[in-house]
Amino acid sequence: MAADCCYEVSQIAYVKLVLHALKHPSSAVNGLLLGRLRQDGSTATVEVADAVPLSHAQIGLLPALEIALIQIEEHFEAEGLSVVGYYHANERHNDLELGNAAKKIGDHIFRFFPRAAVLLLDNNKLQKLKTGKGRDPAVQLYTRDSSRSWRQTGSDGSNQLTLKEPAANIVLFDYISSEKWQQIVDFDDHLDDISKDWLNPGLFD
């Protein structure tokens, strides 16, 4: 998509995805981003309203992903939201490349939502957060460009990533200090024990 588009990530989605990554430090994690497209005149904004953590083990295995996509889509349809993107955190700390598995899943989401966003967790920025100097979101945004490949968008690029609530990083730091990540549940956890809810209700109460 060549047109300009803003991507606004809500605090809930942002915090959930970071906490998910923190809960499973020795493996890759991924999840889906839910939201809607808002058109204000000539500007399009993708509002990422929520995130659902998917897995933390054997991300390459697809059956669980299929089931999750079906159920998540159905659930959020009632709230007027649909799958608008995907997030991924790499296994290794200094790996800032968008892997093939992530690209494939991103491609699939792109087929249904052409302005799909892929967020990749940036560990360096996350580390800065700890010192209180972090102002940027600790994620990198990738979108599909006209050459059908996923490209990272810079802050001066045409696709802007913003955090909807400016204090999101501060809130995130609080949660990290209180080890909130231990409570987060992903779809994998649900499949292991169906009484665990991947919607994470009450996580932020």
Added chain:
Amino acid sequence: MVGAEEAARLDRLEIQVENGGGGAWEYLCLVRKLKPRRSDKVLKHGLAILNDPKARSNLGGEEWTLYEQVAFAAFDCQQHNVAKVFSLSLSLPLHIKSEKHLMDCVAVLSKEFPGSLRVGRLEGMLLEAENSWAEAEKVYARLLEDNPLDQIIYKRKVAIAKAQGDLKVAVDFLNKYLEIFMSDHDAWRELAEIYVSLQMYKQAAFCYEELLLSQPTVSLYHLAYAEANESQCIEYSGFIILLFLRFLLTAFIEQVLYTMGGLENLLTAKKYYASTITLSGGKNTRALYGICLCSAAISQLTKGRSKEEKESSDLPSLAAEALLRDYKYRAPKKLPLLNSMLKNMKLSS
């Protein structure tokens, strides 16, 4: 594989020790036996014992084992992984000192057991933890000269490749290792997992086949084999189910004209999901879902083919029923979602 009872005991002990109820040594022994990855807890409680001269002398000869265990835990916690850095620095004031302790542990051990292979490995791992890969490789090469059949050193080489992101090299090393030590189940599993992360499902399935041959009653291998097969099919046809649910027509018809290979994979997957269910007493949610997905995909793909090739068994509807029952009791809020999904797959009415 950790039994459920022992896993429960481990969790209980962990809570007890965390809340100051004692039993740290018992906990650490159990961790050594079961090998779960709880490095921050091991580091915390292990160091507490090591720093207390009285507790340490109570251990007698086991003291050295504890040094080694704490060293391993410290390696893991030092790993260039932000979360551990966070959790350690925020909840464990020993973090800044633990690097020193780590080197102390290794130093103490090499003093006590000079020239030992076991300690040599620790020294190699210390270098790994500091990301000095080349130095670590040198240490391991030296150790391998004297101990050419040491399995752990081979595995460290794989770990180094993995940590540097060289998955193809890791795969290479693992394959060479398995040519020598072909009955090492952990290695087959590791190789399978790496293949899955590279989306090389056929190769992953091969690894699981080896595991199935040697340990046919482990339900997890059946499940993993089924999932690898199904992933292979999904790869060909690109999320077959989702397409049929949403696109409904055009794009899907193209997918239907796909290779026979996909159908075979689905049939294999279904078979192994079924065996997983048998082995796990019907309690494995992933396998039940797997049967549903496979059956729906198979029936879509065999639409229009002769009747003999069609599925005629109760298995899919039984699996659906089992899922519905389970959700009704344990996850009632999700029951409507499950119901509608199964309805769309025509597995429930």
